[in-house]
Amino acid sequence: MSGTFVGMPAFPRAAREAVRDATLRGNLRHATHTIRAKRAKAVAEVSDWAQLREAGKQIKDHTLRHLDHYLVQLEESVTAAGGTVHWAADAAEANRIVTGLVKETGESEVVKVKSMATQEIELNEALEAAGIRAYETDLAELIVQLGKDRPSHILVPAIHRNRGEIRDIFAREMSGWGRPAPEGLTDTPAELAEAARLHLREKFLRAKVGISGANFMVAETGTLVVVESEGNGRMCLTLPETLISVVGIEKIIPTWQDLEVFLQTLPRSSTAERMNPYTSTWTGTADEDGPRAFHLVLLDNGRTDTLADEVGRQALRCIRCSACLNVCPVYERAGGHAYGSVYPGPIGAILSPQLRGTASEIDASLPYASSLCGACYEVCPVAIDIPEVLVHLRERIVEGGQVVRGGNKVVLQPAKGHAAERAAMRAARWAFSHPGALRTGQRLASRTRRLHPRTLPGPGRAWSGTRDLPAVPAEPFRDWWQRTHGKGGPALPRTTPGAGTPAKDSAADKAEDKGGDR
Amino acid sequence: MSSRERILGRVRRALADVPRGDETPPAPERPGRYPPYERAVTRDYLREHGDRTPAQTLDLLAGNLADYRAVVHRTDAGHLVEVVAGLLVSRGSSSVLVPPGLDESWLAGSDVRRIADRAENTPHELDRVDSVVTACAVAVAETGTIVLDGSPDQGRRRITLVPDHHICVVRAAQVVPSVPYALERLDPARPLTWISGPSATSDIELDRVEGVHGPRVMEVVLVD
Incomplete structure (x- = not known):
């Protein structure tokens, strides 16, 4: 080693x-x-x-x-x-x-x-x-x-x-x-x-x-x-x-x-x-x-660059007690070396990419070295909201944007490795704003569910390599709702329907927002 | 441009989003008197934890010292001499380091060879001395801490570091309940050593083991 x-x-x-x-x-x-x-x-x-x-x-x-x-x-x-x-x-x-x-x-x-x-x-x-x-x-x-x-x-x-x-x-x-x-x-x-x-x-x-x-x-x-x-x-x-x-x-x-x-x-x-x-x-x-x-x-060595980030600067409150390492489920399993820095654990995951920038592979991956469970924030004696900074840094890596490196303002390009993620998010945004297409897609997914692979193909493989794909239900929630509550079912309080949108779709969308489809 | 100017410039640019101006406090006149800053921080934490009589505070100090493996001996002014002499005998010490301003009567009952704390002593010479006897500046009950500030009855920092056996005499009037009270009594200009039990480490499997580089035996004589 x-x-x-x-x-x-x-x-x-x-x-x-x-x-x-x-x-x-x-x-x-x-x-x-x-x-x-x-x-x-x-x-x-x-x-x-x-x-x-x-x-x-x-x-x-x-x-x-x-x-x-x-x-x-x-x-x-x-x-x-x-x-x-x-x-x-x-x-x-x-x-x-x-x-x-x-x-x-x-x-x-x-x-x-x-x-x-x-x-x-x-x-x-x-x-x-x-x-x-x-x-x-x-x-x-x-x-x-x-x-x-x-x-x-x-x-x-x-x-x-x-x-x-x-x-x-x-x-x-x-x-x-x-x-x-x-x-x-x-x-x-x-x-x-x-x-x-x-x-x-x-x-x-x-x-x-x-x-x-x-x-x-x-x-x-x-x-x-x-x-x-x-x-x-x-x-x-x-x-x-x-x-x-x-x-x-x-x-x-x-x-x-x-x-x-x-x-x-x-x-x-x-x-x-x-x-x-x-x-x-x-x-x-x-x-x-x-x-x-x-x-x-x-x-200094990157500290003033960190100070320039309105969300990330709270990492500079750290008094190096290491309580966040000791409670972290990810640290407990992966150990300190995996973080590739003298600052491992949750605090390292927000400190290293800020002190060193996110140009290297390890630094760009650190904000993802967390399940965002929040135990680190809970024990921190200076109340650093580590999950908040992690999400902030993830966004910066995926979306790019302006940061300060070595005292100079530079614009980060969106990270290459996240093209599939961005594409997926764009597709999701489109689907959720087109209820008809969403319904058709969901029905199609339900009917073909026995044919679904255990892992995603192509660029999605990296994502599904460490996760189980969610099981698709036999019947989409909307269809189930229509069948059991739709015509003649118990009435729901309805929000004012938007122009041209059927009221029942609006109610179904609301239920879906609460995760009712899972 | 010097690195000093570079760093200060970077700090100022980094803080461009923060409203400045009146909020920046002036340099303080002396420690503890700093009204604009005092308003910037909410200090609604406790000055001490619990309500104790002076006697209870002494008991707490003794308990917390013992909890971190310091050996505590309680006595009164009349018996201090024999207690100190007894500790040196039972340790089997043949030499003892003595700070220049230590109350001479404390060692009157002992015939152990005395070695003065002098600037010329080399670390190797100090390493050959068996024990050291000092007074202290402050003791903190809640944390079981003794603070030395290098006053003449405590000597240079190294004399309580190199020998393996430290006897520290604490008088009741020196005991404060908590860390905030201790800081208030101490002079930051002096080199301070806060001691809570003998040298220890948690470096092997995060479990505390007593006895590494500092004195492995810390004896506190509490005089009330």
Whole structure:
């Protein structure tokens, strides 16, 4: 398996392979069901969850509406506190800045706190190309890095691995990166955690450069916040002499007080805890405590393009808790890799195609990686209406239209693969506005129903490949209605008939709208 | 054009559909005082969950700390010295890190070798120390959290990170009910560490295991 997402197949193909992997499905089912129940309990403990969720949504929306203002304010406050602020319009620029900063220190290795932003820009690969070795220090990231694997979950990137697989990876790979795994390592989680502790400790103690992301940046104070569990974050944030944080511009919150909302909602949504074991906050540099140099790299990389979409911009409220992954029936079965992005699951399905655009096969297929059941919206601590954005993105892919890419307005052509869908919709529109033709067609369909194939021919095959065709009834609803209720049957309240349209057709159409024909 | 100007320009163009103007609040004078912004967000969530007496708040803190596997010892000011000494003995510690401003009387009952928290200490030296004793800035009952802010009685962040055994003394007056109260008491300019139980991970099958990189044993001495 490759370490990057380049050239990923479209979601349906990747998912089809994933669902055949019984081990993967077992691992995912176990993990997601464990966390679902715990999250529900942690959320039920606070009676004002709905109010906290609404406040979180409002804070993020307000910030996004005034993002330029808060970015400038943040830059001022971080600089005043002794930090240096850099701006990166895209991944390449961010990688260039970070690589340059590491080189300036003269070091050839760095320790990293788990960070979605640095995964997104593939910083490790860029550092490696410059001769700098990046050590991932989060346990799950370590498992992914040692296993030459890809992350499959926002919070627990190695969720697709069970304890036995992790034991094997540690025993096989640790020696190539530093201290080998202890002899006779078993698969108990405590022993695996101990092996990671021993392996990483020598790296923490000698590290001169740390690289992190951040969960929040407070504009008014210039404070950065990292929420974590293991203590690897604290190690990377306090022991090195130089700290470089790469943070997406949407991670800003206006005030220190705003943390009171997110420090209550994030841990409960994420690991289902009242509070995560460690939260670190720092404001620039502190005298003789922690790094002497602090660099903040503010990352755009598609975020302003996302901000330009009136419906899609709500995805920028995301605080990366991963609750939506854990409840998603599609994620539970397909796993994270099928989404072809560091952002898998429901949030990934709306974030990746907006950050990267929909030019690639995988990105154009992501808005369809959902049954639109809405469980993700229900659990989201900042109330992102993921189904709404999914439908919006589907429409944009099928119909085309104006979007912003790289800061420029471009017009998307309707996607080629959806020609049959568009044709079908056009035909349906015509049929529903011509009742006579519809009736004839329905009768014909009923009479020939024994001859119908199980799958559609031609371009329709892709659609029917993953769906059962609806069974056609022996008698169309209208005929049944005419026979049982028509002449002399019970009277129905009738709407005013349109000019030239028989009243009985109008009533029948109404019944059909309610799905009475199924 | 610099990337700074490019990004800010893109943000402004992206927000062209949003009504602007008066709504943009001015920079705040200081944390917590920001009337135009305060009106922009409905804060009808609770300041704390439930109605508790100070004694009940202490009980809740002790319960929540223990729930996340911190070891809680309750005592009074008169017995603090022997409790701390006893913890160092039962741990079998031969050395203890001491922040510069720690109340010296707390360690008066112990003859364990003391190591001062100094800027020159290397991480490797800290790794050879068995325990660390600190005070705290604030403790949060609802979440079972201790907050350190680097004050002289708490020391540099790394001294409570590298040693495997952390003894933290919490006085009743430092205990607040909830996260909103804690933030109000804390100074964002200081480097803060919020600690809720010992180091843990949920990375193996999303199940919590205690003990990774931070101190694996967290003992809280609650003084009332």
